[in-house]
Amino acid sequence: MIKVRNINKSFKGIQVLEDVSFDLEQGEILSIIGPSGAGKTTLLRTINALEKCDNGNIYIDDKCLCKDGEYIKGKELREIRRDLSFVFQSLNLFPHMTVMENISEAVINVLEVNKADALKKCAEILKNLGLEEKENSYPYELSGGQRQRVAIGRALAMEPKYICFDEPTSALDPSLTCEVANIIKGLAKDGIGILIITHDMEFVSKVSTRVLELGSGKVKVTN
Ligand SMILES: Nc1ncnc2c1ncn2[C@@H]1O[C@H](COP(=O)(O)OP(=O)(O)OP(=O)(O)O)[C@@H](O)[C@H]1O
Ligand SMILES: [Mg+2]
Structure with missing residues (x-):
């Protein structure tokens, strides 16, 4: 399970992530939605240690990636990263x-x-x-x-045990979106935990087993 607990992130004094917490289990498809600028990509980057959150904890299964904003480094970080794959928008x-x-x-x-x-x-x-x-x-x-x-x-x-997607449908037409939705559902059936960050609500309703809303910092459960 990926466990994100109470993470905060500011850029130059402007808070982008405020007290964000959620869990992602293997085999589920969790979508995190929110308007442009809500901090979706930033959130994904903190889970890969590409961006450091200011405080809060992140656990990947039994391993601690980040405690009170302090990230593990070197070999330990490389090992954790093996369990996670990222598909970035670009x-x-x-x-x-x-x-x-x-x-x-x-x-x-x-x-x-x-x-x-x-x-x-x-x-x-x-x-x-x-x-x-x-x-x-x-x-x-x-x-x-x-x-x-x-x-x-x-x-x-x-x-990987988990794959995180940033805007997986942004370059796709509707039929390809459907195809990617089916591929993602198949991955979850195989036991991979899927995290999707997007503002494509139609896609969210097609694939997700759970949806969280990221807006004005807070994450809230929408279903
Ligand atoms: N490295 C950075 N330095 C300063 N500000 C940043 C940095 N990265 C992101 N931000 C700011 O943080 C906010 C959230 O950005 P982020 O890219 O996470 O939004 P997003 O929800 O992914 O938006 P979109 O839907 O447009 O992709 C934005 O206001 C952005 O300008
Ligand atoms: Mg983004």
Whole structure:
């Protein structure tokens, strides 16, 4: 379970996150919604230690990522990060790498799986995402929805316990949105905990098992 407890974050004296607390269990799809500027991306970044919250605690299963705003570092942080994958709005695909290279790079270099096994595992993921024919394509040769699926594949290849998505539908048309919704539901069925940060209410109602609202700092339960 990801446990976020009473986190606060200010930028230059302006409070963006105020006393935010929530839990995310494996197998559930939690959506956190809120207007532009409500602090959604900031919240996601604090869970990955890309941004430090000012105070509060964050636990990933039995491990403490952050206590009273103090984050763990080095090897311990790298270990916790293995359980979490992030799919950012900008996707952050490597433009000079093929689809297969994008997906397998961290499997080989971070998980230290040997290349042949990594390629086999990633080929299976590409097949499940309907991208088997795009293995050797570069990101610029793909549609927006295909790029989105590559980013999901790259997250999945790390075999995380949790995947956090920032605005997963922002580049997608309605039919692709439906496709990504089905992929996400399948991931949750496989026991992955999904955190979605978005303002796409239609998507939220399609996929979520729980919704929290982030507005004026506070998170409140809406269903
Ligand atoms: N590094 C930073 N330095 C200063 N202010 C920041 C920084 N990052 C975010 N902010 C401010 O914090 C507030 C929340 O930003 P954030 O990106 O988390 O919002 P959001 O809810 O994700 O919005 P959107 O829906 O537009 O993506 C904004 O007012 C933003 O300007
Ligand atoms: Mg954002």
